[in-house]
Amino acid sequence: MAESDKIFARISECPTLFGMSRATVYRGKDKGLWKIYKLGKISLVKISEVQEAIEASAEA
Template identity: 45%
Template sequence: MPTPIYVRINAAPELFGASLRTFYRWANDGSIRIYKRGGCSFVKVTEVMAWIEEGTSTEVA
């Protein structure tokens, strides 16, 4: 199964092993971006992976 491009924020903890609260903290400090569409919140898998692997913030527009 291919890696998804985006995952809903509530599915991210299972995929990455971090709590939902941690994802919101990372978004608040600018490390990752939470995308909103139609009342749903998503994270971009490659942005989270890059941040984890590099240990630095990704570029957030």
Template identity: 35%
Template sequence: MTASIKPLYVRLAQAQEVFGIHRVTFYRWAAAGQIRIHKKGAMSLLKVSEVEAFLENRTEALQDVAS
């Protein structure tokens, strides 16, 4: 059995496949200063751990509002 290795960065073009969120949403969040898009040459990258932390905090905030 092989262990699944989680990538450190994911291309913005692949973000919808990885996170289930449209890439335009990532651009909107970046413009609002909520996440950061990293550039490597012509590639736009998202740091997986940053996005996961942002989504976790966002989910917790929504749960707090609902209760």
């Protein structure tokens, strides 16, 4: 599966994918910008939710 085909990303991948720290990912969740999904012990974010929040903040 190509990187662009991924629906979810691990929290640890967010610095590479979005240029944000893990702490920023959790702050975004606390602010209600996106959800964090659990798969056993793995924490995931939906890539489209994070991208939409980034685009919305860039427009504001």
